[in-house]
Amino acid sequence: MLVDYHLHTVFSRHATGSMEDYLDKVRRLGIEEVCFTEHTSRQYLPEEFCHQIPSAWMQENELSIYLEQLAAAAKTTSIRIKRGLEVDYFAGYEEPLGEFLDSLPLDFALGTVHFLPMYQMQYISLIEAEPTALLLQYLDYTKKAIESGLFDSLAHIHLGWQAVPWPKGEDGKAARDALGEVVAAALRQDMCLEVNTRAFNFEGYGTSQAYGRFLEMITDYGVPVTLGSDAHAPKDVGRNYSEALRTLKHYGILEVATFEKRKRQMVPIGDRLLKAAGTK
Numbered sequence: 001m002l003v004d005y006h007l008h009t010v011f012s013r014h015a016t017g018s019m020e021d022y023l024d025k026v027r028r029l030g031i032e033e034v035c036f037t038e039h040t041s042r043q044y045l046p047e048e049f050c051h052q053i054p055s056a057w058m059q060e061n062e063l064s065i066y067l068e069q070l071a072a073a074a075k076t077t078s079i080r081i082k083r084g085l086e087v088d089y090f091a092g093y094e095e096p097l098g099e100f101l102d103s104l105p106l107d108f109a110l111g112t113v114h115f116l117p118m119y120q121m122q123y124i125s126l127i128e129a130e131p132t133a134l135l136l137q138y139l140d141y142t143k144k145a146i147e148s149g150l151f152d153s154l155a156h157i158h159l160g161w162q163a164v165p166w167p168k169g170e171d172g173k174a175a176r177d178a179l180g181e182v183v184a185a186a187l188r189q190d191m192c193l194e195v196n197t198r199a200f201n202f203e204g205y206g207t208s209q210a211y212g213r214f215l216e217m218i219t220d221y222g223v224p225v226t227l228g229s230d231a232h233a234p235k236d237v238g239r240n241y242s243e244a245l246r247t248l249k250h251y252g253i254l255e256v257a258t259f260e261k262r263k264r265q266m267v268p269i270g271d272r273l274l275k276a277a278g279t280k
């Protein structure tokens with residue numbers, strides 16, 4: 001089955017395209033199931049913390065409109081549409097976050113770490129700091145997000161090693177151990193990690209070697225994955241799928257997770273899917 005579990009429309013405030021525009025593209029690609037995952041966080045954080053988030057994200061009063069639009073869109077198409085959100089994790093706010101997620105009719109909660117409080121809430125790739133320290137802080141914070149047990153999957157862990165060059169020598173070993181702890185935490189929590197196909201653009205310091213290291217650990221630990229393009233415009237739906245799916249197969253990852261009312265079901269990635277995904 002062909003799925004894309006990471007899509008942003010205008011609701012996320014820095015993406016373009018309506019749900020209809022996205023579904024048009026989804027239909028043309030032959031993708032059978034999608035999950036919209038708009039950026040939210042203002043909805044669960046106290047006001048004094050909210051204003052520290054440097055990005056606009058979905059405004060508080062838009063969430064109910066978003067959920068209504070999802071329900072309406074689902075009635076117009078045979079594409080299966082899942083209700084998701086991409087929500088920032090911040091240590092110390094687990095309780096309101098849990099209550100927020102429990103109060104919503106969601107299929108999928110995608111956890112995410114974009115901003116690190118110990119670096120003045122800057123976006124990870126904009127932080128100027130000692131590279132190894134930054135990577136280790138990022139991985140440790142990501143592990144905390146996983147251990148909160150609040151999410152179904154954790155988004156784009158590659159942001160860490162895209163922001164800084166993968167360290168060498170002893171530091172490289174420490175980073176590798178820290179990444180191993182992140183993957184082990186996901187296994188303990190019985191949750192997914194995301195294969196975010198934007199990673200295959202190899203932006204910043206991202207490399208196929210670093211991504212391969214991550215996929216190898218996923219295979220070793222047997223952690224389930226979700227698959228998503230992180231599209232911020234309809235043209236990016238299913239981005240890099242050919243390469244990503246070939247790579248997953250190479251690492252023996254033959255299934256991806258789908259969700260309904262936050263219950264996971266694994267579906268096989270077949271050859272048919274590889275052919276259908278001829279998009280870059």
Ligand SMILES: [Zn+2]
Nearest residue numbers: 086112155156
């Ligand atoms: Zn994100």
Ligand SMILES: [Zn+2]
Nearest residue numbers: 006008086230
């Ligand atoms: Zn995203």
